[in-house]
Amino acid sequence: MDKYRKLSDAELLILLRSGDESAFTEIYTRFSAVLYLHARHMLHNRDDARDVIQEVFTSIWNRRLDLDLTTSLNGYLYRSVRNKVLNLIRTEKRDSVYLTEIGEALERGEYSTDEQVNYNELKRLIELEVSLLPARMREVFELSRNQQLSHAEIAALLDISDLTVKKQINKAIHILRERLDIPATLLFLYLNQK
Incomplete structure (x- = not known):
């Protein structure tokens, strides 16, 4: 060399x-x-x-x-x-404009069939990927996402530290972003719909 x-x-x-x-x-x-x-x-x-x-x-x-x-x-x-x-x-700018438009349409309750189909497909893909997460990570993520529990509440429920909860949620989001190859803002938009 x-x-x-x-x-x-x-x-x-x-x-x-x-x-x-x-x-x-x-x-x-x-x-x-x-x-x-x-x-x-x-x-x-x-x-x-x-x-x-x-x-x-x-x-x-x-x-x-x-x-x-x-x-x-x-x-x-x-x-x-x-x-x-x-x-x-x-x-990223194009994605950001698209996300802003979808977010505004969802907030107003007005969205086209295409937007609804795209959103439903994204939702299905995210739910599939969540189901493939390691069991404990999936449990923590779903308690945070579906039941909207705080880190402290999840930690008390599962007898783990707040830091562990935070790390598990961050790791789950990182895994989902990598597997789905979507911008963080799109994942964030989905995660904040419920």
Whole structure:
């Protein structure tokens, strides 16, 4: 690997185009940390920044045979990160507008058939995923969600600490977000309907 550290970006790119995994690893090692900081600065979110970096490098590997850069590798990587971040921000804004519209319609009791179908499908998917949570986590989550008990009430009922209740609920929400691949705001909207 030492020999790869001494290569220029252009030389690494030539090797990458031939499918050289070590060249890819060196490119990743050379640029991933600074690109991550760049993405995190733009997004203010560690997980999203990690996802952006993973997508950029996955794309580079998948397109390695066709990569024809008109700029430096460094410039290309920064531009790729910036574009992914902007796409993510646009998607989140679109989701936010959609969620606001659905939330307002639900509050007014006015919603279209499409909105009702989407909401019912989301509800069904969330309930299915909740049923797949570990037993104790599911119990804590359902006491909080369905019976609207406070952390202290759940802790007393189950003879566990308030902190354990809080951790179980947070972990359940994290698992649901990952499994359902939905924005936190959409999950929050659903969780606050009852």
